[in-house]
Amino acid sequence: MEWSITLLHIWNFIKEWYWVPLTVLYIMVIVTILIENRNPTKTIAWILVIVFLPFIGIILYFFFGQKFKKDEFFKRIDKNHQKIINEKWTEMDQFVQDDLDKVNTRIGSLSQVYRYLNNARVAYPATNNKVKLLTNGEDKFPLFLEALREAKDHIHLEYYIFDEDHIGNEIIDILIEKAKNGVEVRVTADDFGSSKLNKHHSRFDGTGVEFQTFLPVRFSSLANSNYRNHRKILIVDGKKAFLGGINISDKYINQNGVISPNNKIYWRDTSVMIEGDSINSLQLHFYLNWMMTEGKKYNISDSNYFYNSQSKIFEDAATVSFGLSSPGSDLHSAMEAMVLAITLAKKKVQLCTPYFIPSDEFKTAMMIAVSSGVEVELIIPKKGDSIVVQQASLS
Structure with a gap:
C-alpha cells in the first residue's frame, strides 16, 4: 500500500x-x-x-x-605528419611558382584556380602529366587491372564503394597475389559505401594486404555517418593513378554500349588515368587518410612513393591539380575551386553531374556567369539512380 x-x-x-x-x-x-x-x-x-x-x-x-567533431577524428594525425606535408610544400615551392607562371601564360586569369588550390595547401599544380579520359567502367577497368598486374613496388587503393562482385573479386585476387609477391598493398574502403567488404575484412588476414576501414559506422557514431570518404583513387608505384566517379562495382560496366544484366539502367560515369607529377599530391592525401585509420605508419618521405619528374617529359603535357576535401574540414576546396572557375569564365561553362543540388553560392556564380554573357551548359541524368536526388535536381 x-x-x-x-x-x-x-x-x-x-x-x-x-x-x-x-x-x-x-x-x-x-x-x-x-x-x-x-x-x-x-x-x-x-x-x-x-x-x-x-x-x-x-x-x-x-x-x-x-x-562533426573533427578534432577528435583527426587526433591520429600528429604534428609530425603535418610537418612532413608542410615541408613537402616548402621543398616544392620554387617548382610550383614556375608551374604557376607557365599556367598563367597558357590560360591567363583561370590560373587563379590553380593558385587557390596551392595556397590552400590542397594540391600544387603539376604541368608534366599525361591524362586519359575514361568513359564508363568498360573503358576504365581493363586499364585498371593492367596497372595492378604491372605493380612492382606498391599499390595504394582508396575507394568509397568496393563491391565483392565479379570485378571486385578479380581486383581482390590481384591485390592478394601482388602482396604475396612482395608488393606493398594498402587498401582503405569507406564503411558505409563498402559495408559488405568491411564485414568480410578477414579475407585479407595473412595475405600481406594491409586493409583498413575508413570511419567505421557504429551506433555511437551515427551523428558522423554523413561524413564519408567518397574518393576513388588507385596509385600504382607512384607512376600511374586512376580517379574519378567510377567505383569498383559491376554496375559501372555496360556491355557493348548497352545495359548489362547487372544494371536496370545504362550507367554513365567518368574516370581518368594519370601519369606524371600530379600523382605526388595524391600520394600525400592518401597518406593523410591512411593515418586517419588504424593502418600501420609508413615513411611517406620514401622517394619510391613519388613520381620522378625527370624520368619522362610528356609531349603536349597536361596541367593537373585536385580539389580534395576531408570530412569535417572547414575548407571546401572542390566546391570553392569550381565557383572560382565559373566566376572567371569568359566564354563557356560546361557542367555534367549525376547529382545536381547546388549550394546558394554555386547557383549565384552560375547566374552571374549567365548575366555576364557566358554560355552555361548543364547535363544531368534523364533517369538517375536516386528518386529523391532526381526530384531535388529537377526542382
Missing part, C-alpha cells in the same frame, strides 16, 4: 513538473546548435525540427544533427 502511494506521488510530480527538465534540455540543445556556428539555414531547420517535433526532434538531432 505504501509503495503504491509513493509511486502515485512520483507520477503526479512528474506530470506536474515534467516540463521543467524538458525545457532545460530544449534550451541546452538550441544553444548548442547556435554556438556551433553552422550554416544559418541548417541552424533554423534544426531548431524548427526540435520545436515542432517534441521528443522526436531531439532524438533526430542527437543521432544525425550534431556537428
Whole structure:
C-alpha cells in the first residue's frame, strides 16, 4: 500500500513538473546548435525540427544533427605528419611558382584556380602529366587491372564503394597475389559505401594486404555517418593513378554500349588515368587518410612513393591539380575551386553531374556567369539512380 502511494506521488510530480527538465534540455540543445556556428539555414531547420517535433526532434538531432567533431577524428594525425606535408610544400615551392607562371601564360586569369588550390595547401599544380579520359567502367577497368598486374613496388587503393562482385573479386585476387609477391598493398574502403567488404575484412588476414576501414559506422557514431570518404583513387608505384566517379562495382560496366544484366539502367560515369607529377599530391592525401585509420605508419618521405619528374617529359603535357576535401574540414576546396572557375569564365561553362543540388553560392556564380554573357551548359541524368536526388535536381 505504501509503495503504491509513493509511486502515485512520483507520477503526479512528474506530470506536474515534467516540463521543467524538458525545457532545460530544449534550451541546452538550441544553444548548442547556435554556438556551433553552422550554416544559418541548417541552424533554423534544426531548431524548427526540435520545436515542432517534441521528443522526436531531439532524438533526430542527437543521432544525425550534431556537428562533426573533427578534432577528435583527426587526433591520429600528429604534428609530425603535418610537418612532413608542410615541408613537402616548402621543398616544392620554387617548382610550383614556375608551374604557376607557365599556367598563367597558357590560360591567363583561370590560373587563379590553380593558385587557390596551392595556397590552400590542397594540391600544387603539376604541368608534366599525361591524362586519359575514361568513359564508363568498360573503358576504365581493363586499364585498371593492367596497372595492378604491372605493380612492382606498391599499390595504394582508396575507394568509397568496393563491391565483392565479379570485378571486385578479380581486383581482390590481384591485390592478394601482388602482396604475396612482395608488393606493398594498402587498401582503405569507406564503411558505409563498402559495408559488405568491411564485414568480410578477414579475407585479407595473412595475405600481406594491409586493409583498413575508413570511419567505421557504429551506433555511437551515427551523428558522423554523413561524413564519408567518397574518393576513388588507385596509385600504382607512384607512376600511374586512376580517379574519378567510377567505383569498383559491376554496375559501372555496360556491355557493348548497352545495359548489362547487372544494371536496370545504362550507367554513365567518368574516370581518368594519370601519369606524371600530379600523382605526388595524391600520394600525400592518401597518406593523410591512411593515418586517419588504424593502418600501420609508413615513411611517406620514401622517394619510391613519388613520381620522378625527370624520368619522362610528356609531349603536349597536361596541367593537373585536385580539389580534395576531408570530412569535417572547414575548407571546401572542390566546391570553392569550381565557383572560382565559373566566376572567371569568359566564354563557356560546361557542367555534367549525376547529382545536381547546388549550394546558394554555386547557383549565384552560375547566374552571374549567365548575366555576364557566358554560355552555361548543364547535363544531368534523364533517369538517375536516386528518386529523391532526381526530384531535388529537377526542382
